[in-house]
Amino acid sequence: MSVQIEQEPTVEMISRTEIARLIVATLHLELTPQEVDPATPLFGDGLGLDSIDLLEIVLSISQKYGINLRAEDCAAFASLSVLTAYVNRHRTK
């Protein structure tokens, strides 16, 4: 009996560094992507981003990965790790 293995299209996983690079470049932060701690909250007391930053990052993510984030999805910004996992799960491009 032959087993058919369905070949899934290969989607390369996006790395945390890639998302960190997108954040740093979008917001002109004075940080290197490596300096963004994967577990630190991006907003509030952590990296200290604000509402204007949120809009900018949401636009960058939409353009690059085709995800249209809404306010109710903002738990995705809990940390760099969480955001990376979210983008990998929901990306359309």
Added chain:
Amino acid sequence: MIRMATPRTVNTFAAQPGRVLPYTSVDSSFPLLTHGRLEQGIASRNGDVSTVWEFLASARDLASRLPARRYAINLCRDRYQFLIAFAAALLAQQISLLPNCCAPEALSQLTERYPDAYVLADHNDVPSGMALCRVPDCVQAIDRRADIPAIPSQQVAVIVFTSGSSGVPRPHAKTWGSLVRGAHALKQQFGIGEDGSHVMVGTVPAQHMYGMETTIMLPLQSGWILHAGHPVLPADVAEAVRKTGNAVWLMTTPIHLRAYVGQRTALPGLVGIISATMPLPRSLAAKAEDLWNVPVREIYGCTEGGMVGYRQPTATHMWSLCPGLRMWKEGDHAWVSGGHVGQSFRLADRIAVQSPLQFTLHGPHHDLVKVAGKRTSLAALNAVLAQIEGVVDGTFYRPEWSLNPNARLTAFVVAPGISASTIQAELRKRIDPLFLPRPLHLVDALPRNPIGKLPREWLSAFAMEMTSEHRQRES
């Protein structure tokens, strides 16, 4: 959705719909709202419309349960709940305080200054120790009184704040009469009629003066429905516009508009866009007009006076002064008075008066800092920095060479033994996050001259050096 199936009739309670504008200063009171019928919609949340009588019942119910105090700090995030809280305070003859910053220390400072104040909010995210009155989600509307409340013109309705140069916010009291006259001026400028089918969607908070004028007062005084949310992200704005299903006015800012144009956000039913808080580039206005086929109008105003001028950027770079206002120069500064503005005050921007009714804008004066529509001064920020324990000396600095319109401030701080992140955390408690320095450089000393001033050339050279050092580190 509520439809205006029958022609509007003039009921006994109707707020004099046939009255001719403009009102004059002799009016002793103005109606709370100008909707023609009690069954007409006033707020829309997720497509569900609340009627005028439901709104009035909610406001009267809340007014009867407010603490017996003089000032209510309205921190509601939902726009409809903000409106209910605002109306309840008006009915109870209390003054709504609209803080320009919600950082915990800023709110404590406000209650120190107004000891008789309490917080009116639709959430519990309020510093501990502050008296809180929760605005309920929903009120069973059993009160069917058919009269529209009239509010005395001279009653102080709200106090809004600008950041004073000492770091302590400066209050600006607005009477109900001046707010209503401001709304009438807006209607006149933009040819807005009383149309119960129009819906206002706003991306600015109601606590900001521009938000108060365009997302609260204009709908109240035009018989409109206001969208209860505060959408900002493109997908949320699209959803808000789609769900209202009516003729929509979008009250927004250049930063938000740039995002929606960039995303080519679908906004079906849009009939007009109003932008304020910072100059709207002509090219962006043109793209928006092409994309949605609606006129983009722009307001120039400020917390002290509300709307001062208006224009359609695709038609002219020149601003028209609002009717009833007078503008003149004293030295480098422009002053304005009259109309809804009332007493004269000095404008914070550099302005050239082109004719009695027209002017041009030439950016902010030296000390003024504007980030994303919020305004403060370097002096105010430096005063706050100096209050932080362990900070020996320090200064905020606005880079001159930045091409990014949303560029943030830099700070140089002398604070031996204290980390930059500790200082950032302390600043976060005191100032709006938009003004947090990015970056904050710790230095050994600041090269002050004998009278204590800092040479701007030094600051600029030093900031440049730090940035290039950072770039080298990055590569």
